[in-house]
Amino acid sequence: MDTYLQFMVLGLGLGAVYIALGNGLVLTYRATGIINFAQGAMAMWGAYVFAQLEIDGTMVLPIGSVSLSDGPLGVVPALIIALVTSVFVGLLAHYLVFRPVRHAPALAQVVVSVALMLTIQALVVVRFGPNNIRVESIIEPGNVTLFGVDVSSRELVMTGIMLVLSVGVWAYFRFTRAGVATRAASENERGATLRGFSPDRLAAFAMVMASVVATIGVILASSLTGLNPQNYTLLVVPALAVLLVARMESVIIVCAASIVLGMFQSVVNLLVLKDWWPTWAQSGIDQVLPFVVVVVILLAFGSRLPSRGSLQTVPLPDVNIPRIRPIPMLVLLGITVALLVWLKDGYRFGMTYSIILMLMGLSYVIITGYLGQISLAQTAFAGAAGFTLSKVTMNWDMPFVLAILFSSVVAALLGMAVALPAFRIRGAQLAIVTIAASLAIERFVFNNYSITPPEGNPIANPSFFGLNLAVRDGAELSRLIYSITVLAVATILVLAFIRIASGDTGRAFLAVRSNERAAASVGIDVRQTKLIGFGMSAFIAGMAGCLIGYSAGQLSAESFTAFVGLQILAVTYIGGITSFGGAAVAGVIGPLGIIYVIFHDLFEIGDYYALVSGIALIVTVILNPVGIAGATRMQIAWVRDKLGGSSPKDESTHPAPKAAAKEVSDVH
Known part of the structure; x- marks a missing residue:
């Protein structure tokens, strides 16, 4: 049982990423009605900026770069610059990509978010290279005793940070005027507009919050696994499973489902090493789990998942x-x-x-x-x-x-x-x-x-x-x-x-x-x-x-x-x-x-x-x-x-x- 507990704690690292991306997906969906398949790629860009600053002090831009230091930049300034970058990523994504298709058919919204995912992933490959790069950890590694077992403390701290940020997202929706207006606009955009709120501004702010929260999660997790353009782009898939479990609106359920899924995937990776586990099912079983979760949730609750109100609709192409x-x-x-x-x-x-x-x-x-x-x-x-x-x-x-x-x-x-x-x-x-x-x-x-x-x-x-x-x-x-x-x-x-x-x-x-x-x-x-x-x-x-x-x-x-x-x-x-x-x-x-x-x-x-x-x-x-x-x-x-x-x-x-x-x- 000691080994199982250790692997469950290690799975909290994945859970922390899912919390970050899941919160980003909830913020974007509640504000725009769009499921953002590019959430992982958007967060990945800020993480790459942070990693490069820590490597040689170079601020990499989509075109060109700026040297901010003769050597590695400190963790704090690198983190601040990366998060400022994520703010601009969120704003650009909103105004240049998602805002023009807010009232388009679901097909156009899915395709444009997929296009943004492909664009950012390709830009990362062009600007940073296709290979895995190492990221210095913000959190000092160590061990703590949990139920009499020595476990890694870094994953616990990561999860704690993401839970604190999740409380902030929940409080934004629950207690702030802008958050309540965002919830109202998701139910009835016309009514929110008549009450003097701008759904466009609310969406822009939510997109920025989503980008920042998701970037923090990827920066924390990349210190465990390194950064890879493909893996972090596709981590949005299990995060989408978490989003569906939360019925696309509950931040609390996003946190709980993320932790459970991360720990379960980690334990499964331990089980596949057992002698009794079938050889043919050892590879990729952790990726099958999100698919099973998605299918079960959609088959059970698909017709009852919430949809967002809209001022107008646009038919599909002829x-x-x-x-x-x-x-x-x-x-x-x-x-x-x-x-x-x-x-x-x-x-x-x-x-x-x-x-x-x-x-x-x-x-x-x-x-x-x-x-x-x-x-x-x-x-x-x-x-x-x-x-x-x-x-x-x-x-x-x-x-x-x-x-x-x-x-x-x-x-x-x-x-x-x-x-x-x-x-x-x-x-x-x-x-x-x-x-x-x-x-x-x-x-x-x-x-x-x-x-x-x-x-x-x-x-x-x-x-x-x-x-x-x-x-x-x-x-x-x-x-x-x-x-x-x-x-x-x-x-x-x-x-x-x-x-x-x-x-x-x-x-x-x-x-x-x-x-x-x-x-x-x-x-x-x-x-x-x-x-x-x-x-x-x-x-x-x-x-x-x-x-x-x-x-x-x-x-x-x-x-x-x-x-x-x-x-x-x-x-x-x-x-x-x-x-x-x-x-x-x-x-x-x-x-x-x-x-x-x-x-x-x-x-x-x-x-x-x-x-x-x-x-x-x-x-x-x-x-x-x-x-x-x-x-x-x-x-x-x-x-x-x-x-x-x-x-x-x-x-x-x-x-x-x-x-x-x-x-x-x-x-x-």
Whole structure:
């Protein structure tokens, strides 16, 4: 029992971070109605500033740096500067990112917070480097005796500090005029405005408080683990689980749930070392716990979680009903084939990868653009198909066509399983489920050496009736026959998508997206429609995962991380989340696509790609929520109208029937 107590105390270090991030999430949600997926990344920036000041006295800015000392700066001045930095981070996040989308659909709010997370994470990599850096502890290490057992005192002090700050947050909401007004605005923004309060100023102050509290927590915790751009960015996922346990409003429950979750994760890390613990469940089990918590809470209380009042609502972007147009399709295929023939080596591979990324973007178009469900787990589905492909081709010698179909069906089944919470929840809450699922699958499956060996997961070369379709053959690194195969698979899937999207199933998708209650009232089975949508999108993502596997010859977890999926979502939204054109744009500008390859060769953009795509996504969501493809379609329609022409009446559809337009915000 002594060892268990020691590990429980060590788990208080994680609990302290969850308290910090959870309080930040509560402050932001109560003030703006937005679930801030970037909370961990925002706090991480201030922690990096603190660490760099302690290392060499350099104040690192987003552009440039200032030397404040010839050597390491003291702890107190470094801490003060870091917290002042966090104030500016909160203000900039509010006025430049969250304020413009306060009345936007839940999809836009989720996407813009994800974009901010990607932007800050990429900026940290560019300015501080991708490697783990050591952080000096503010709290002196030591031991104390607790129930007769020597335990670390540092974690106890960290938790105490965060509890004191939590009391301050609770007192702000409970006793201050601004805090009470913030609570009132969260229930009825119009009423708060009529009473003379400015919801915008209240939100700005709450965002600053959230940034400062979260930064303090990350600074304290980073002295135990060091700073890593990915880990602290994704710590927001268990903090989101804590937020849901607290029903998105209770600071006290945030503290209690954070402590319990942190201690439980620490004890689980002890239990996995026991002889009786199954080997296959040793890796990533601590990341499965937040996912389980999220699912249980949302399934049990999802329909009763509070929502925030708003002065106005904005409908989702219009959807363009696709049609098969033989001549434009043949022209596009001809141009693509000509480029594949003309391009060589790396450029041909980039073009081929763009086609694969187009399929990943198409999976987002189906699930988010057409069905209105915010899924952040598409790369997990792609990875599941890819790793299944490795098993069936190497162990079962399954032929090419059957192998990719079987693997994609596995992905579809996984997608339908993740869809089950969507029966009760939607919008940002569903986004929490899917990102938690993505991280759990990544850590528990893809990084589990019992399932996916560290030496790699080889995939047998594809062949069709004796014809070698492999991407490589001797000195030839990007074979034309493989690129044509990828194009053929993508063409079949796109034609199937157009056929389905323009038929009864596509109309059912749009009806569910617009208003689930209205859809059910006209005889649409909402649950079945959601299952079909998740299954279709996961199947297409699975096909993309198989093609990624064949492109590499073997798979690793790095191909299907949560960050990769978020980047693909970013470029798909930039292109236009509600159309095939958006998926095509995503393929062209996506990571490792043809534009990426060209710019990388010319300018060696490296880590700047994620930064540029994150900034571009923020700008797109704010200024042009229909994306590049959608804006182009609107401009063409405007020109036709000026020239006296008209578009076919069935070419586009609005996101909600007129009779149900007022109810869209309630659904989303």
